[in-house]
Amino acid sequence: MPSALKSVREQTYEPVELIVVDDGSTDDTHSIAKSLGAIVISQENKGLSEARNVGLAAARGEFIVMLDADDELLPDAVAIGVDALISSPHAAAVVGNCQSIDADGRVLPAERHVIDTTQLYRQWLANNFVWAPAAAMFRRRALEQCGGFPRDLGPAADYAVYLRLARTGSVLYHPKEVARYRQHDASMSRDPVMMLRVTLEVLRRESKAAPASLRSDFRRGRRTWRRWYGEYMIERLRSDWHAGERGAAQGQLALTLLWHCPTMVVREAGRKLRCLLAREESTDPQATPAAPPTGRASG
Known part of the structure; x- marks a missing residue:
């Protein structure tokens, strides 16, 4: 002050x-x-x-x-x-x-x-x-x-x-x-759940008064804000997970992501799955060696 x-x-x-x-x-x-x-x-x-x-x-x-x-x-x-x-x-x-x-x-x-x-x-x-x-x-x-x-x-x-x-x-x-x-x-x-909610509400109200010719701009705006806050929420969840914080606040973040940003959730889940599979392969002594990058037999 x-x-x-x-x-x-x-x-x-x-x-x-x-x-x-x-x-x-x-x-x-x-x-x-x-x-x-x-x-x-x-x-x-x-x-x-x-x-x-x-x-x-x-x-x-x-x-x-x-x-x-x-x-x-x-x-x-x-x-x-x-x-x-x-x-x-x-x-x-x-x-x-x-x-x-x-x-x-x-x-x-x-x-x-x-x-x-x-x-x-x-x-x-x-x-x-x-x-x-x-x-x-x-x-x-x-x-x-x-x-x-x-x-x-x-x-x-x-x-x-x-x-x-x-x-x-x-x-x-x-x-x-x-x-x-x-x-x-x-x-x-710093509260991405609340910020996404009120920002989308601003756009919802504003769209009622704006010309119909701007509908595509409003759709683009909603996508942009969902992506921006969605990425922020994913980073928060990663950080909280590593810090051992897995309470109600993290559940609210996850639910908000599922509701507003389902594509981002699927992409993040796929990334985590690939990381887990790669980790298992690297630690499995019985894992089959990867094929040579040229596709030809070596020897």
């Missing part, structure tokens, strides 16, 4: 209104935020979307950035976003790039996506390339008109808002880095 708040206070653009929604925290969030001059709104734990909506309702500025407690803004983030939205009065939002950092703040290598600015909506269907919510700046009026952040979609609520605004063709993109996204084990994105 302190590094996130300090990154706001270090912005080259002024003035910046800093609002902190203390969503039932048990640490010293309130006192830290107050010491840095923030407006603090305390409430019982109602979830990420509700905290975002409460902050939005309290804000007085024309432009809005949502900064999670573990993330940071780069010094020119607000200035870059404001310039872009002032230059394009029709735009509802502008998004940029972000750095990925570890728990200690070290910058991690990250894949850079090629973004086609004329096809933002189609690209977003298969890839939420805005890792950190702080990489997006919204026009306040546009956020209010789209209903804010859905309360029942958890960490995928941001994704739902991006798609809803991009469907109207009113989201801008620039390649500049404006935020830092902190990766750690406690991140909500």
Whole structure:
């Protein structure tokens, strides 16, 4: 939290209104935020979307950035976003790039996506390339008109808002880095079962409002997300198995894979079977030697 708040206070653009929604925290969030001059709104734990909506309702500025407690803004983030939205009065939002950092703040290598600015909506269907919510700046009026952040979609609520605004063709993109996204084990994105469920629900709802001509894009998007989270779940199961963890959580991972990614399960089972057969052959003293690769008798 302190590094996130300090990154706001270090912005080259002024003035910046800093609002902190203390969503039932048990640490010293309130006192830290107050010491840095923030407006603090305390409430019982109602979830990420509700905290975002409460902050939005309290804000007085024309432009809005949502900064999670573990993330940071780069010094020119607000200035870059404001310039872009002032230059394009029709735009509802502008998004940029972000750095990925570890728990200690070290910058991690990250894949850079090629973004086609004329096809933002189609690209977003298969890839939420805005890792950190702080990489997006919204026009306040546009956020209010789209209903804010859905309360029942958890960490995928941001994704739902991006798609809803991009469907109207009113989201801008620039390649500049404006935020830092902190990766750690406690991140909500570490729960692949929940993330796959809410992400597919976002696509289901969005498909009802999108043109019929985009049906193939939605199918491709669902396949992409299932493959991405499916691979993540398989890696988690492998790791948990070797660590001796075989409880309810692992059962839920396996059931989710069977339901959403049956082809991947079959492929993984085949891989495991081949490994077992190869291991048995290598340890069986009576095993028949393999034929020469040319198919001719040797001697």
